[in-house]
Amino acid sequence: MIERPAMCSDRGIEFLFGRIERAWRLVGRPRADRQVAAQMVARANRVRDDGRFEEAALLFEEALKLRPRHSGWRVQAGHMRKEAGDLEAAEQHYLLALQARPKNAELALQLGHFYKTAGDLALAETHYRRALSLRPGWDSPLNELLGLKRSGWRGRQTVAASEAPRGLEYIHPTLKEELAQFADDAETLSRAAALDRLVPKLIPARPNDLLHEHAETIDVRRLGRMESGFWGIRRTLRGVQAVRGFGIAKVPIVEIEILLNGTRIHRGPPEGAYDLQFERDRDRVKKYPFNFWIDFTPFSHGLHACEVRLIDAAADTRSFHDHVVIAAPLKEEDYPRSDGIVEIDPADPRSVDQQIRERPSMIRDARRVTFPAGVRNILAMRTDQLGDLVASIPALRRLRELCPDARVVGLLTTANADLARTLGLFDEVLIADFPDDPVQRRRVMTLGAQEALGRQLAAYQFDIAIDLAHSNVSRDLLPLSGAKFLYGHGGGNWPWLTGAFEFDTRDRHSAMDTTPHSTKVLALVESLGTILKAHAPIVRRDDLSVDLLRPFGLAPGDRFIVLHTGARLKFSHWPHFTELALMLLEASDLHIVMMSDNPGLRETLPDALSGSARFQLLDQRLSFDQFDAFMSFATVVVGNDSGPKHLAALRGTNVVTLFTARINWTEWGQEEIGKIISRRVPCQGCAIFHDPEECGKGFSCIRDIRPQEVFKTVMDYV
Structure with a gap:
């Protein structure tokens, strides 16, 4: 079938x-x-x-x-x-x-x-x-x-x-x-x-490819700083603050107003009308920068509605809106190394701008350490599991080596506290009520438990609180410590961290980490150890002869001062080098060597300088060895924030740096030797680089450094 x-x-x-x-x-x-x-x-x-x-x-x-x-x-x-x-x-x-x-x-x-x-x-x-x-x-x-x-x-x-x-x-x-x-x-x-290893984005673009049409907009670059608090992570205004940014508009902007809860608290004109570098039609729109220094101390603390309003020539307006938190002002004495915290006298009849611009400059020793008084109390957090603490043992041992005199307190959980007591790595062990909630898939802590933990930790007056966890499971506990320096792995939204360290290795196929967790925690602590110490060396050249300076009229034994007037960023040039040279020539018997990349400077020099045998202007390019000899054998080098001042410090020469507030002097000032002169301004940290028109204050942070202040500092080394 x-x-x-x-x-x-x-x-x-x-x-x-x-x-x-x-x-x-x-x-x-x-x-x-x-x-x-x-x-x-x-x-x-x-x-x-x-x-x-x-x-x-x-x-x-x-x-x-x-x-x-x-x-x-x-x-x-x-x-x-x-x-x-x-x-x-x-x-x-x-x-x-x-x-x-x-x-x-x-x-x-x-x-x-x-x-x-x-x-x-x-x-x-x-x-x-x-x-x-x-x-x-x-x-x-x-x-x-x-x-x-x-x-x-x-x-x-x-x-x-x-x-x-x-x-x-x-x-x-x-x-x-x-x-x-x-x-x-x-x-x-x-x-x-082979081509995969090349980087197409590095290929120079054709000029026309960079052009585009800019939209009309308001770009607020500075309005307080992001802080975490009762109102969440918000812009927070403390004392004197800068409200800085720019508008891009077709119709000219004639006035800018700052409003708080609908009430005008400041008004003023923008800084000119500037061309946009990459605008296809430069007559179509212009840039209008603004930078207002405002004292928010008289306003009540709490959440406020803030508006930045731009008014154009046709009386039309466009606005930027945000909610801001006004909080207690910070004191300069509590932050001696910060140029961004500025106090004014409320009884002084002068304006905020006048008070700030007429105050003395800051003159600081270039040698600096993160903890001048040393580290006495450290909180080390490992508020997770048993294996996490096991992986942290090499790091905790290294922390003990780095800070042998410090008291180390461990903030742990019931899952790993018993192991911690057997290790001898903590002077004291505290247990956090920080359970892992399987529903929310994260660790949680009630407000009451947070308050209790904060009171308990405040008694220790921690200098450093470090979260050893690589994940973000416990980073938000750090502020409860009350420590001056909050440290942990970075990569998240924690604006209150004093320092953060990021370290990952990568399996190119799975994108997962390839480094043992113990090594990553150890790297976190090693990076902290690097922060705690100064590492800048003095490196002199045995093969460098002072005879290289003979063609410039300097004989061995001649003492001289170098005034290096240039820098790659033109707006960071201090404008008073000629006045300083005259003062030094009159008050000392040293030779004055002024270096400049300005071809027109020679014609503007006063006769007292150009006619002096102890003064010379070098406006030609030197060989590196000649330049190095000037930096190495000078009695003092005075310069802007640029490479030469770093070279002079490397050679052990006294350096006086005139530093703009665009970045922190603590980061890019020379190290170990000399002085750094800067000014406290509310807009410190603007990081302006390519667009100097965005300053809005004419770079008063460098221009307002007085020649007398620099002269007095230089004479300390003469």
């Missing part, structure tokens, strides 16, 4: 099987097999044309049971299974057909189509190549191969030219060359790997 297809219930097929059974009984089996199989195939073709591919596949498969060597039907069965989505069954049919007809080009082409449909491009390429070899010059497989290539496929293995498929000699030369590029995959991929 013929086995009927299990999934076929069509009445016509039932009738067909009945006729097949009767035919079997009437005629001999071989002849009946052929007739029955032919009827099945005819029926399969009709079912296929109706789009019923699974039924067609069943009929072709039944026919093949009667005539298993019929490769044409085998291929059709494969087609039907492929169309029905059964790729595994389809592949079996195709492979059986291939065994029967290994030299059939049409079958090779169909196998290529099948494997391309299945997403196996390597096998698709193999069979397309076979088809082209079996029928040289055939367009169909050639076009398929070229299509694979154009889609980005390059093959899993390179094909040597000698192994190129037969028949290429019958192909048009252009197509032949394109197909032959498959054989160059190794070289192509090697070249691509």
Whole structure:
């Protein structure tokens, strides 16, 4: 009996099987097999044309049971299974057909189509190549191969030219060359790997490519600083603050107002109208910078609505809105190294600007340490699990070595406190009520528990609080410590951190870290140790001779002062070097050497300088050794914030630096030797670099340093 297809219930097929059974009984089996199989195939073709591919596949498969060597039907069965989505069954049919007809080009082409449909491009390429070899010059497989290539496929293995498929000699030369590029995959991929190491974004752009149309906008660059508090992380205004930024507008901006809760508290004009460097049509829009110094001390503490309103020549307005927090002012005496904290006298009738600009400059020793009084109390936090503390043991040992006289208190959890008591690494262990909430998927602490912990930690007067966790699980506990210096891994939104350290290694395939956790925690502590100490060396040159200065009229034994007037950032130039030179020439017997990159300076020098034998202006380029000799053998070097002052300090020469407030003098002032002169201004830390017009105060932070202040400082070394 013929086995009927299990999934076929069509009445016509039932009738067909009945006729097949009767035919079997009437005629001999071989002849009946052929007739029955032919009827099945005819029926399969009709079912296929109706789009019923699974039924067609069943009929072709039944026919093949009667005539298993019929490769044409085998291929059709494969087609039907492929169309029905059964790729595994389809592949079996195709492979059986291939065994029967290994030299059939049409079958090779169909196998290529099948494997391309299945997403196996390597096998698709193999069979397309076979088809082209079996029928040289055939367009169909050639076009398929070229299509694979154009889609980005390059093959899993390179094909040597000698192994190129037969028949290429019958192909048009252009197509032949394109197909032959498959054989160059190794070289192509090697070249691509080399190109991958290059950085396209570093290629200089064409000037016109940088041009674009600027939108009208208000860009507020300074409005307090972000602090975390009762109102969340918000802009916080304490005492005298700068409200700085710029507007971009088509209609000229004539006035800017600052409003608090709808009440105007300040008004003033912007700083001119400046061209935008990359604006396509510079007459279309202009930039209008502003920088107002405002005392917020008289206003009540709390959350306020702040508006920066720009008014144009047509009396139209556009505004920037935000909520700000006004909080208690900070005292200069509590932050002696900060130039951004400025106090004024509320009883002084002068304006805020006058009080700030007329006050003395700050003159500080270049030698500096993070903790002048030393480190006495440290809070080390590991408020997570047992394994986390185990991984922190090398770091805690190193912390003990770095601060041997400090008291180290561990803030831990019940999961690791017992282990901590066996290690001898803590002078005291505190346990935080900081459970891991599985619902919120984070550790939590009630407000009451936070208040209690804060009171408990305040009694220790910590100098440093360090969170040893690499994840952000406990970073928000650090402010509860009340420590002066809050330290931990960075990468998150913690504006209150005093210092942060980021260290990750990366598996290029999984993007996961490859460094043991203990090493990462140790690196955090090592970085803290680096912060605690000064590392700038004095490096003198034994091969450098003072005789290099003879061509400039300086003999061995001559004492001289170098005034280096230049710097890469032109706006950071102190403008009073000529006045200083006159004062030094009159008050000392030293030679004065002024270095300048200003070709017009010589014509502006007063006769008292240009006519003096003890003064010379060097406005030509020196060799490095000559320049190094000036920096190395000078009695004092006075300069702007630039490379020469660093070189002079490296050679052990006394340096007086005139420092702008655009960045911190503590970061980029010379180290270990000399003095740094700067000014306290509310807009300190503007970081202006490419766009000096955005200052809004004419760089008073450098221009207001008085020649008398510099003169007095220099004379201390003379």
